Structures are given as structure tokens and as C-alpha cells.
Amino acid sequence: MSEVKLFGTWFSPFVRRVEMALKLKGVEYEYIEEDLRNKSPLLLQHNPIHKKVPVLVHNGKPIAESSVILEYIDEVWKGPSILPNDPFDRAMARFWVKFIDDKCGPAAWRVCWSAGEEREKAKEEAIEGLKFLEEEIEGKKFFGGDSIGVVDIVANFFAHWFLILQELAGLEILSEEKFPNLWKWVNEYCNDNFLKENLPDKDKLTASFKRAFATGSLY
Amino acid sequence: MSEVKLFGTWFSPFVRRVEMALKLKGVEYEYIEEDLRNKSPLLLQHNPIHKKVPVLVHNGKPIAESSVILEYIDEVWKGPSILPNDPFDRAMARFWVKFIDDKCGPAAWRVCWSAGEEREKAKEEAIEGLKFLEEEIEGKKFFGGDSIGVVDIVANFFAHWFLILQELAGLEILSEEKFPNLWKWVNEYCNDNFLKENLPDKDKLTASFKRAFATGSLY
Numbered sequence: 001m002s003e004v005k006l007f008g009t010w011f012s013p014f015v016r017r018v019e020m021a022l023k024l025k026g027v028e029y030e031y032i033e034e035d036l037r038n039k040s041p042l043l044l045q046h047n048p049i050h051k052k053v054p055v056l057v058h059n060g061k062p063i064a065e066s067s068v069i070l071e072y073i074d075e076v077w078k079g080p081s082i083l084p085n086d087p088f089d090r091a092m093a094r095f096w097v098k099f100i101d102d103k104c105g106p107a108a109w110r111v112c113w114s115a116g117e118e119r120e121k122a123k124e125e126a127i128e129g130l131k132f133l134e135e136e137i138e139g140k141k142f143f144g145g146d147s148i149g150v151v152d153i154v155a156n157f158f159a160h161w162f163l164i165l166q167e168l169a170g171l172e173i174l175s176e177e178k179f180p181n182l183w184k185w186v187n188e189y190c191n192d193n194f195l196k197e198n199l200p201d202k203d204k205l206t207a208s209f210k211r212a213f214a215t216g217s218l219y
Numbered sequence: 220m221s222e223v224k225l226f227g228t229w230f231s232p233f234v235r236r237v238e239m240a241l242k243l244k245g246v247e248y249e250y251i252e253e254d255l256r257n258k259s260p261l262l263l264q265h266n267p268i269h270k271k272v273p274v275l276v277h278n279g280k281p282i283a284e285s286s287v288i289l290e291y292i293d294e295v296w297k298g299p300s301i302l303p304n305d306p307f308d309r310a311m312a313r314f315w316v317k318f319i320d321d322k323c324g325p326a327a328w329r330v331c332w333s334a335g336e337e338r339e340k341a342k343e344e345a346i347e348g349l350k351f352l353e354e355e356i357e358g359k360k361f362f363g364g365d366s367i368g369v370v371d372i373v374a375n376f377f378a379h380w381f382l383i384l385q386e387l388a389g390l391e392i393l394s395e396e397k398f399p400n401l402w403k404w405v406n407e408y409c410n411d412n413f414l415k416e417n418l419p420d421k422d423k424l425t426a427s428f429k430r431a432f433a434t435g436s437l438y
Contacts, residue, residue: 063310063314068314071309072306072309072310087291088280088291090290090291091282091291094284094287095283098287
């Protein structure tokens with residue numbers, strides 16, 4: 001019988017991506033909560049290079065990096081497709097995943113945790129990135145079309161974490177006025193029964209971020 | 220009939236990745252050399268987000284980002300597989316591609332173009348990254364096994380560009396003594412008829428890098 005374990009931590013959007021994909025496919029799995037201040041020997045053994053969550057262990061074989069895990073889940077398990085079927089559409093989906101992971105996501109994260117000139121630079125980058133996402137989502141319910149796909153899964157940070165963070169940081173980058181299409185997408189996201197169940201509790205996340213703003217450490 | 224165009228520039232390892240993949244598959248294509256000091260309107264139209272080469276245009280549809288293009292080529296055209304067939308092996312290949320693109324490659328690039336503390340930091344990162352690659356290639360002819368695969372294609376920078384760069388920068392990071400397995404791989408790479416034909420001319424590249432070291436600009 002197939003044995004699936006997921007090493008994660010509750011507040012990580014990267015871990016939630018993997019959980020969403022597993023749940024979409026109806027895969028049963030054991031979830032192992034890691035304490036990132038005191039990582040387990042098993043986590044370090046499974047991901048010696050990055051030493052990070054998420055790690056998916058399938059029949060004893062560990063896979064790291066959420067975007068890599070999402071492709072693996074889509075290839076191994078039947079159920080709703082996570083990536084589109086058409087090769088060009090798959091390429092576009094992979095392009096946006098990479099864009100969010102390499103550019104837009106890190107900039108949006110940095111803008112909330114920096115100050116002064118660094119914040120201004122990150123803000124510019126984040127806004128530029130969001131403008132591209134705003135164009136891409138125009139006229140669509142989800143990035144995946146009528147149903148969610150890999151880009152929606154990967155963009156989860158913007159539907160939940162970032163909204164909490166920008167408010168705590170006294171910023172208003174992603175708003176209905178500035179990004180009406182993305183805002184509509186955020187609402188679809190947070191009102192979708194499946195999606196909203198895979199977002200961490202808002203109050204708990206807010207409390208964690210508040211503590212992190214005060215102490216400088218997320219853990 | 221299928222129409223394939225590749226927008227590139229001769230010295231880019233990212234563009235060479237795509238050419239290698241197209242040639243491996245036996246795909247006929249038109250190559251358009253871009254002057255990166257004066258990018259063509261077509262390039263900007265095809266890749267408005269990153270404004271970079273390579274861009275592959277297949278039947279009028281543009282795809283950017285070399286790692287995304289490699290997956291597309293593997294899915295669309297028959298011929299030797301670029302990614303492994305087994306889902307777990309595919310995940311491992313994607314993991315290494317991401318590792319080279321996100322960590323090891325940028326650190327190795329930075330170490331050659333920086334000084335002082337920044338160089339020391341990049342050096343440490345590059346060496347750490349190369350150690351993981353050294354372990355991964357141990358006992359194998361190529362990262363792909365007996366024949367080249369996506370990781371070999373993506374690691375092209377280390378087989379050619381980086382060796383030239385480190386010498387010009389007066390560094391000896393990748394050497395036979397320090398990384399014997401990787402060094403063996405470099406030799407396999409540079410002695411393979413197919414692979415070596417897809418590397419830019421060493422003298423021309425050396426001259427370009429020398430000019431770049433002197434002027435601070437690659438173009």
C-alpha cells in the first residue's frame with residue numbers, strides 16, 4: 001500500500017500548496033508538524049540540501065521543493081489535473097509558477113519585512129509583479145480558468161498571508177481599488193469551500209506575524 | 220507545418236540549453252540572434268515580463284524561461300527523453316534544475332563578478348552547492364546516467380562558462396583536486412561531440428568576459 005507522509009509547518013504557504021494538491025487528488029497522507037526552531041532528524045535526513053519544509057515522502061522516497069512536489073503529485077495520482085493538459089498551457093502555468101516563486105512572491109514578502117530604501121525597492125517590484133498577475137487573471141475566475149490549477153495553488157500567499165502581512169505592516173499594496181481583478185480572485189479564493197479550508201486560521205496567523213514583527217523571528 | 224523560432228544571444232548558457240534540447244530532438248528551427256543592448260521589438264513583445272532571451276516561439280506562441288522551455292520541448296517533440304520517465308526520477312531532475320538555477324548557478328556567477336565580503340559569501344555558497352553536485356554525479360557518467368538529461372543541459376554553465384570565468388577572476392573553485400567527480404563530468408561534457416558543438420567558442424567567450432571585466436558590462 002502506498003505510504004504518503006508530509007513534513008510541514010502550519011503557517012507555511014508552501015506546505016499548504018502541497019496539502020491542497022494532495023486533497024484535490026484525494027490522497028490519504030500522514031501530516032507531520034515540524035518545529036522549525038528544532039528541526040527533526042528525519043526532516044534533515046530527507047532534505048539535507050535546503051533543510052526546509054515541505055518534504056513529501058512517498059513509499060520512503062523524499063521529495064523537496066513545493067513546485068517540484070506539485071508536479072510529482074499531478075503525475076502520480078489520478079483525479080483533477082493540477083497542471084493543464086495542453087503543452088503550451090502547461091508551459092504558461094509553469095511560467096507563472098516560476099514568476100510567483102522567483103519574483104512576485106519574494107518581493108511581496110520583502111516589502112513587509114523591510115524598511116526605508118529596501119522597502120521602497122521591494123514595493124516597486126511587488127507592484128510590478130502584481131500588475132502582471134492582474135492582467136493574467138482578467139476575465140477568469142481562477143488562474144486555471146473555471147477551476148483552480150497549479151497557479152492558484154502557488155499564488156495562495158496573495159489570497160491570505162499577504163493580506164494579513166500588509167495590514168500589519170501598515171501597507172496597502174493589494175487592494176480592490178488598485179488590483180480589481182486580483183481582488184475578485186482573492187474573494188473567489190476565500191469563499192471557495194475547498195480552498196478556504198486549506199488556509200491557516202487568520203487569528204492565529206495574525207498573532208504569529210505580530211510576534212514576528214516584534215521579535216524579528218517567525219519561529 | 221510547425222514553425223519554430225528561437226530568440227537568443229550567442230554567449231548565453233540559458234539559450235544554449237534550449238538549442239541543445241532542440242537539437243537532441245532533431246527539431247528544425249530558425250535562430251534569431253538578439254543584440255541585448257538594443258533588444259528587438261519582437262523580443263519585447265514575446266517576453267514582456269522578463270525581456271530576456273531565450274524565447275522559443277512555436278507556431279506563433281512564445282514561451283520564456285529556459286527551464287520551462289525544456290519541459291515544453293520534451294513534451295511536444297519525440298526523440299530522446301530530456302527528463303526521465305519515472306515520476307520520482309523526474310522530480311529529482313526538477314529538483315536539481317531548480318537547485319542549479321536558484322542557488323548554485325547564481326552563487327557561482329556572483330563569485331566571479333564581486334569582490335571583498337560579497338565574494339567571500341558567494342564563494343562559500345558556490346562551494347557548498349558544488350559539493351552537492353559532486354555527490355550527485357558520483358559514479359555516473361552524466362547527471363542523466365549513461366546519457367545526458369535535463370540536469371546536464373542545465374549544468375552547462377559549469378562545464379564551460381564558469382571555468383573560463385574563474386580563471387579570469389583568478390579563482391580556483393572548480394578543480395580536479397577539489398571536485399574530482401565533477402571534473403570527470405566536465406571532461407565527459409567537453410569531449411562529447413554533440414555537447415561540445417553546443418558550447419560557444421572559448422576564445423570568443425574569453426574575449427567577451429575580459430572586456431566585461433574591464434568595462435563592467437557584458438554587452
